[in-house]
Amino acid sequence: MNQDADVQANFWNESTGHCDCCGRQSKTIWGDLADSSGARAVYFVQWTVNSPEHMANFDLVLGPWGDGTSPSDRVLVSLLYRPRPGGGSFMVTSGKGRRADDRSLCDRALERADVVGTPLAGEVFSLVDALWRTEPRVEEIRALDSIASHET
Numbered sequence: 244m245n246q247d248a249d250v251q252a253n254f255w256n257e258s259t260g261h262c263d264c265c266g267r268q269s270k271t272i273w274g275d276l277a278d279s280s281g282a283r284a285v286y287f288v289q290w291t292v293n294s295p296e297h298m299a300n301f302d303l304v305l306g307p308w309g310d311g312t313s314p315s316d317r318v319l320v321s322l323l324y325r326p327r328p329g330g331g332s333f334m335v336t337s338g339k340g341r342r343a344d345d346r347s348l349c350d351r352a353l354e355r356a357d358v359v360g361t362p363l364a365g366e367v368f369s370l371v372d373a374l375w376r377t378e379p380r381v382e383e384i385r386a387l388d389s390i391a392s393h394e395t
């Protein structure tokens with residue numbers, strides 16, 4: 244039942260702001276990840292521009308979307324991307340307190356332990372993989388790998 248190759252990111256919008264810690268420009272993009280049966284998640288990706296020492300936030304609101312669904316059907320899973328020379332890595336983190344930890348979007352934010360080592364982890368990583376492959380704006384995050392230092 245691996246249909247994940249069919250999952251595509253559909254960009255909705257973006258915004259810019261300033262990093263809380265250093266005031267540099269930050270960017271957020273959001274959209275949905277959908278296959279032929281409809282949206283499986285909505286993504287919010289936030290990063291600090293040209294700042295590989297900052298990890299990028301990938302927040303996924305997982306579950307059904309659209310008519311007949313409600314926020315109580317969905318959960319938030321948050322990941323961090325650490326840029327590294329030659330290719331960075333993702334790790335699951337707590338979604339508590341993220342902007343998408345919002346009852347108009349989801350029932351609750353999951354903790355790392357709610358995801359890692361569970362069947363949900365496979366779904367999360369396949370959706371992130373689809374996002375990484377099919378959302379062209381992620382290129383700006385991928386580019387951080389080449390300016391990241393080996394030490395961070």
Ligand SMILES: [Zn+2]
Binds near residue numbers: 262263266291297
């Ligand atoms: Zn900062």
